[in-house]
Amino acid sequence: MKNYSGIHPTALIGENVSIGEGVxxxxxxxxYDNVELGDNCVVGADVTLGEPTAAIHAxxxxxxxxxxxxxxxAHIRSASILYAGSTFxxxxxxxxRVTIRENTKTGxxxxxGTVSDIQGHCEFGDFVRLHSNVHIxxxxxxxxxxWIFPYVVLTNDPHPPSDLLVGCVxxxxxxxxxxxxxLPGVRIAKDALIGAGSIVLEDVGEEDVIVGNPxxxxxxxxxxxxxxxxxxxxxxxxxxxxxxxxxDIGYEQWSAGRKRESR
Amino acid sequence: MKNYSGIHPTALIGENVSIGEGVxxxxxxxxYDNVELGDNCVVGADVTLGEPTAAIHAxxxxxxxxxxxxxxxAHIRSASILYAGSTFxxxxxxxxRVTIRENTKTGxxxxxGTVSDIQGHCEFGDFVRLHSNVHIxxxxxxxxxxWIFPYVVLTNDPHPPSDLLVGCVxxxxxxxxxxxxxLPGVRIAKDALIGAGSIVLEDVGEEDVIVGNPxxxxxxxxxxxxxxxxxxxxxxxxxxxxxxxxxDIGYEQWSAGRKRESR
Amino acid sequence: MKNYSGIHPTALIGENVSIGEGVxxxxxxxxYDNVELGDNCVVGADVTLGEPTAAIHAxxxxxxxxxxxxxxxAHIRSASILYAGSTFxxxxxxxxRVTIRENTKTGxxxxxGTVSDIQGHCEFGDFVRLHSNVHIxxxxxxxxxxWIFPYVVLTNDPHPPSDLLVGCVxxxxxxxxxxxxxLPGVRIAKDALIGAGSIVLEDVGEEDVIVGNPxxxxxxxxxxxxxxxxxxxxxxxxxxxxxxxxxDIGYEQWSAGRKRESR
Numbered sequence: 175m176k177n178y179s180g181i182h183p184t185a186l187i188g189e190n191v192s193i194g195e196g197v198x199x200x201x202x203x204x205x206y207d208n209v210e211l212g213d214n215c216v217v218g219a220d221v222t223l224g225e226p227t228a229a230i231h232a233x234x235x236x237x238x239x240x241x242x243x244x245x246x247x248a249h250i251r252s253a254s255i256l257y258a259g260s261t262f263x264x265x266x267x268x269x270x271r272v273t274i275r276e277n278t279k280t281g282x283x284x285x286x287g288t289v290s291d292i293q294g295h296c297e298f299g300d301f302v303r304l305h306s307n308v309h310i311x312x313x314x315x316x317x318x319x320x321w322i323f324p325y326v327v328l329t330n331d332p333h334p335p336s337d338l339l340v341g342c343v344x345x346x347x348x349x350x351x352x353x354x355x356x357l358p359g360v361r362i363a364k365d366a367l368i369g370a371g372s373i374v375l376e377d378v379g380e381e382d383v384i385v386g387n388p389x390x391x392x393x394x395x396x397x398x399x400x401x402x403x404x405x406x407x408x409x410x411x412x413x414x415x416x417x418x419x420x421x422d423i424g425y426e427q428w429s430a431g432r433k434r435e436s437r
Numbered sequence: 438m439k440n441y442s443g444i445h446p447t448a449l450i451g452e453n454v455s456i457g458e459g460v461x462x463x464x465x466x467x468x469y470d471n472v473e474l475g476d477n478c479v480v481g482a483d484v485t486l487g488e489p490t491a492a493i494h495a496x497x498x499x500x501x502x503x504x505x506x507x508x509x510x511a512h513i514r515s516a517s518i519l520y521a522g523s524t525f526x527x528x529x530x531x532x533x534r535v536t537i538r539e540n541t542k543t544g545x546x547x548x549x550g551t552v553s554d555i556q557g558h559c560e561f562g563d564f565v566r567l568h569s570n571v572h573i574x575x576x577x578x579x580x581x582x583x584w585i586f587p588y589v590v591l592t593n594d595p596h597p598p599s600d601l602l603v604g605c606v607x608x609x610x611x612x613x614x615x616x617x618x619x620l621p622g623v624r625i626a627k628d629a630l631i632g633a634g635s636i637v638l639e640d641v642g643e644e645d646v647i648v649g650n651p652x653x654x655x656x657x658x659x660x661x662x663x664x665x666x667x668x669x670x671x672x673x674x675x676x677x678x679x680x681x682x683x684x685d686i687g688y689e690q691w692s693a694g695r696k697r698e699s700r
Numbered sequence: 701m702k703n704y705s706g707i708h709p710t711a712l713i714g715e716n717v718s719i720g721e722g723v724x725x726x727x728x729x730x731x732y733d734n735v736e737l738g739d740n741c742v743v744g745a746d747v748t749l750g751e752p753t754a755a756i757h758a759x760x761x762x763x764x765x766x767x768x769x770x771x772x773x774a775h776i777r778s779a780s781i782l783y784a785g786s787t788f789x790x791x792x793x794x795x796x797r798v799t800i801r802e803n804t805k806t807g808x809x810x811x812x813g814t815v816s817d818i819q820g821h822c823e824f825g826d827f828v829r830l831h832s833n834v835h836i837x838x839x840x841x842x843x844x845x846x847w848i849f850p851y852v853v854l855t856n857d858p859h860p861p862s863d864l865l866v867g868c869v870x871x872x873x874x875x876x877x878x879x880x881x882x883l884p885g886v887r888i889a890k891d892a893l894i895g896a897g898s899i900v901l902e903d904v905g906e907e908d909v910i911v912g913n914p915x916x917x918x919x920x921x922x923x924x925x926x927x928x929x930x931x932x933x934x935x936x937x938x939x940x941x942x943x944x945x946x947x948d949i950g951y952e953q954w955s956a957g958r959k960r961e962s963r
Contacts, residue, residue: 249757253781253797270799271552271797273532273534303861306819307817309587321861324835324853325588325835325853355616357633370855370881387650388649410860518779534815572833588879592850595926595928596933598936598942599936599939618897651912
């Protein structure tokens with residue numbers, strides 16, 4: 175019992191489910207109607223794919239489960255719940271007990287850690303990393319190569335409780351450190367860094383470093399030096415490449431290649 | 438497999454369980470002894486109802502599971518755990534993976550979001566809303582129409598670790614925004630608003646707005662204007678009605694009707 | 701169905717699993733290869749023991765699950781996931797839905813609450829208590845008799861995202877209250893107290909009380925008086941004994957006995 179391969183006999187599979195080559199589905203996982211799993215996906219135990227949306231309770235007889243599309247090479251760890259009605263690019267990776275609700279759309283290689291809770295109706299670009307226990311409110315829009323660390327919350331109700339939903343915007347390469355809260359409608363610009371425990375009330379400029387409660391700009395990311403060797407470490411894309419498309423090439427060379435290709 | 442109806446054959450049902458009309462119980466859910474489920478309850482997959490309390494370990498042979506009473510029309514989402522020894526009014530609604538321990542008592546239409554953790558020995562009034570990932574310490578007392586947002590913690594130990602348990606009190610219509618901590622024994626009065634990321638050390642007056650670490654009064658809720666149209670938005674009960682008993686009537690007319698009835 | 705005893709028929713047990721006397725394993729729990737469970741362990745429903753590490757995906761055919769060793773008298777509550785490759789001293793106690801990754805080592809009577817997430821590659825001494833929803837980053841080193849309260853995060857990346865991992869150190873008898881964040885590499889000395897909602901950027905001295913964002917020293921723990929009777933309450937080991945090895949004896953007498961024994 176090193177691990178499971180194929181579809182475990184205790185898994186429950188609905189109708190109109192499309193399962194690619196080389197997919198494994200663990201014990202007791204439930205795949206509801208209209209789910210599409212790309213090739214070589216690994217689905218752990220006790221996972222739910224295509225959880226019906228709340229609409230099923232209003233009219234159970236006429237409810238049709240909206241499609242859940244999961245790209246090739248996904249790795250969905252045990253006890254995660256992905257609702258119907260979302261689309262994930264290739265190489266999705268989740269921790270355990272993740273909840274992702276309907277109308278979520280992600281790019282390539284989206285990674286989301288254990289217990290994170292994505293409330294649906296939101297978008298993520300390519301190579302986004304959410305660590306454990308991140309909460310993403312509805313109407314959030316997150317760019318490419320964004321990092322969000324544990325216990326960060328992106329909110330959306332400007333005067334709770336209300337009927338307004340004003341999501342946050344996080345631009346490419348931005349980093350939000352542990353236990354920060356982003357208030358409704360705040361835009362965090364490219365390459366910005368939000369320090370741990372910040373309560374961010376206002377828009378954040380490119381390359382700004384924000385800390386505190388309330389969050390204030392204290393520096394440019396270019397002012398931050400490595401604790402190891404006192405060299406610059408931000409914008410991080412020039413100094414870090416693990417798991418990124420510029421791994422082993424470096425961001426500058428990779429980016430230059432992309433520009434040549436797009437001419 | 439749009440969804441399940443009736444009691445799934447893989448569910449495990451204990452002794453002296455009372456199940457109302459029109460109840461559905463999902464795959465692999467466990468219902469321990471002495472659970473009472475009202476009519477038309479919907480119980481998802483992998484739910485545990487009547488989880489035995491820690492007392493079972495002290496004397497397993499003589500342990501008797503205290504009753505768990507769940508009112509009609511509950512909707513309990515998958516992988517939630519409700520301990521024995523609690524009572525829920527009609528129309529309970531939970532997210533996924535909720536944990537609610539023994540000696541919890543709630544009024545009508547209690548809603549609690551995914552991963553929230555209610556430590557037991559606490560009370561909630563009617564129409565209380567806890568969002569995802571809320572933590573309620575023992576001995577908390579929460580009134581009616583209270584809203585608590587993600588990652589809020591109500592604490593209870595005045596000098597941890599100690600043998601004292603001094604719960605918080607939250608009065609009717611109060612709102613506690615994301616990632617706030619309420620210190621042991623603090624009373625939050627009617628219609629108060631605690632801003633996101635506040636650490637609340639002292640009692641909060643009626644209609645006060647508290648923000649910061651440490652939390653300070655910065656305004657009356659009546660000073661807050663809508664981001665949409667610059668009109669007053671608090672006390673919220675005059676401006677918001679979704680899911681409330683005054684839906685489509687308005688709070689004033691509903692409240693006037695209640696006063697006439699009670700004469 | 702008061703509770704289960706023995707190994708439930710729906711549990712899945714791997715190869716080379718060693719199960720002590722008087723062990724119970726609940727419905728649908730999975731025990732992977734090379735797990736050792738000491739005598740009288742109680743394992744709830746839907747628990748995973750020996751979850752394979754990420755290495756299995758790199759080379760599934762040659763992967764060998766590293767041993768998971770759980771000492772006698774453990775109580776592992778439902779839906780918890782313990783990875784292969786960790787070692788727990790006697791009388792481990794977990795809440796529900798706990799995740800503990802590989803290369804975690806704990807002493808005697810480690811207690812960890814519901815939904816807590818231990819990222820692995822870390823060490824805990826004897827009689828450590830983590831409450832619900834605590835997040836421990838890799839490379840953390842935690843001493844004996846340490847208390848960590850809900851929603852505390854111990855971080856490890858000094859300039860995220862980077863390839864550096866610099867864990868926190870928490871010395872014996874230290875207490876970290878709710879919703880605090882400890883920044884990478886910070887050392888919290890013996891008997892220190894971190895107040896709720898603190899963001900701790902710098903090393904903390906023995907018996908220091910730290911509060912705020914950023915965290916500042918505001919007092920000695922000896923300055924704190926009981927809300928009940930105005931007597932000293934810290935260092936807590938002289939005033940609290942529930943579940944501690946000095947229960948009913950008092951810390952001073954117990955400690956004096958230990959000194960005599962070690963002569």
